[in-house]
Amino acid sequence: MNATKALGHYGEEIAARLLTETGMTVLARNWRYGRAGEIDIVARDGDTVVLCEVKTRRAGPFEHPMAAITPAKAARLLRLAEGWIERYGGPPPGGIRIDLVGVLLPRRGAPVVEHVRGVA
Template sequence: MPPTSELGATGEHIAVAFLTDAGLRVLDRNWRCREGEIDLVARDGDALVFCEVKTRRGLGYGHPVEAVTPAKRRRIRLLAQRWLAAHDEHAPDVRFDVVGVLVRRDQPPLVTHLRGAFS
């Protein structure tokens, strides 16, 4: 079980492995600008995917994907615009996914991938 300070990084590592196994190609990790950070940017066929990763150890505060609030969605959309302006990457489709990672003691992590979680 990773310490709390490393939980997010562990979840992102698990999410990258899960997404690449599902056929996505990760283009960027932890991209930052003045307004914030995008966890993952990936390519899924013709779609450019901006992905928020949430990791928890238990369900006491709800499922990890529930942590992506309307305010967080607005910020991710803004950050996606900033990322697109900073990169020469074009796609006919843009998608916003959420990956929830539940890290459990003595069990494999449970990964939930919500494709097109919001628009």
């Protein structure tokens, strides 16, 4: 595993733990839907299915993880939500929500984690 993939995997582990600690149930990790792409984490929040994009960055000159949701990325996430609905026979009772978890790794200390609900 290269350094970039390892960083992303570490951030996804942190995000999955955060979602679980806040009462969500993780249903799938790295869920793929054909050529549309991949959802980092699929979770259930009550009767809502949450498609969660995780962005991990090291502290430094790079963009903040929360700046990663561009209009193109949001459109891809919406296509993936449609794919989830298609594959699993319709929307869940609470619908589908798209969230973002940003993980910022400082040079020292604990990761800074931010969870934003309903980004797209």
